[in-house]
Amino acid sequence: MNSFKQEHDVKRYYEYTIHKKIYKDAYWGHNRLREEDLGEDRKPHDERFLNVIANRDKFVTEKNIDRYYSTARNRVSICREFAIKITLGCENVPSYDIRDHIEYYKCKDKSIICIFSQGISNDNETLQLIYSHGYTMIEPLYSTEQKTFMKQILL
Numbered sequence: 050m051n052s053f054k055q056e057h058d059v060k061r062y063y064e065y066t067i068h069k070k071i072y073k074d075a076y077w078g079h080n081r082l083r084e085e086d087l088g089e090d091r092k093p094h095d096e097r098f099l100n101v102i103a104n105r106d107k108f109v110t111e112k113n114i115d116r117y118y119s120t121a122r123n124r125v126s127i128c129r130e131f132a133i134k135i136t137l138g139c140e141n142v143p144s145y146d147i148r149d150h151i152e153y154y155k156c157k158d159k160s161i162i163c164i165f166s167q168g169i170s171n172d173n174e175t176l177q178l179i180y181s182h183g184y185t186m187i188e189p190l191y192s193t194e195q196k197t198f199m200k201q202i203l204l
Contacts, residue, residue, distance in 0.1 A: 059084060065093065065102050068109045074117045075152045077105075077191055097193040104188040112201075118153035118161055131163040131200055133182045147175070150191065160203045166191040 063069050063078030072078035088094040093102075108114070131153075132146045148165040155161055166189070184198040191197060 059087065062102075066109075067106045068114070071109055071114055071117055071154070072105065074119060076150050077152065100193055101189055101191065104190055107188070108190060112154070112162060113157040114154045114162070115157045116155050118155040130202055131182075133179060133184075147178070156201070158203070160201050162199055162201045164190055164197055164199045166195045166197040171196075 059081045061078060062080045062082070063072035063075065066072050066078075082093055082098070086093055086095055086098065093099060131148075131151075133148055134146055151163060151165045153161055153163050164187070179198055182200070184200045187197050187199045189195060189197050
């Protein structure tokens with residue numbers, strides 16, 4: 050099998066969930082498993098990945114997610130409500146948002162949920178900063194090795 054065919058024969062993450070339509074446009078949903086992560090039956094066999102899939106499906110159900118909320122199509126002011134900005138103490142360096150791989154979801158009650166995970170250190174100061182901005186830690190939605198945080202606001 051040629052490499053192009055192999056690469057495109059491997060499904061994207063969202064295709065392994067029950068809620069394909071919701072995760073199709075999300076940052077996480079665009080990733081693909083590596084060929085070596087599939088068993089001979091062409092299904093994922095990594096228990097950690099399967100746990101994240103189960104957590105993603107449970108997240109949609111428990112939080113009554115209606116759809117993925119694309120920041121490109123929606124008001125930036127809403128997204129600012131979720132930012133966690135810090136400064137480095139230098140006047141020439143602007144503040145920056147510590148969150149990475151951010152995803153937004155609209156719920157059936159019209160609230161918006163923000164989740165993020167990647168790049169978060171485990172130091173107590175960073176965790177306290179995240180909690181002080183109204184985020185809570187939830188089941189891993191990116192990788193079982195990374196903490197996932199969520200904040201929900203009603204519009």
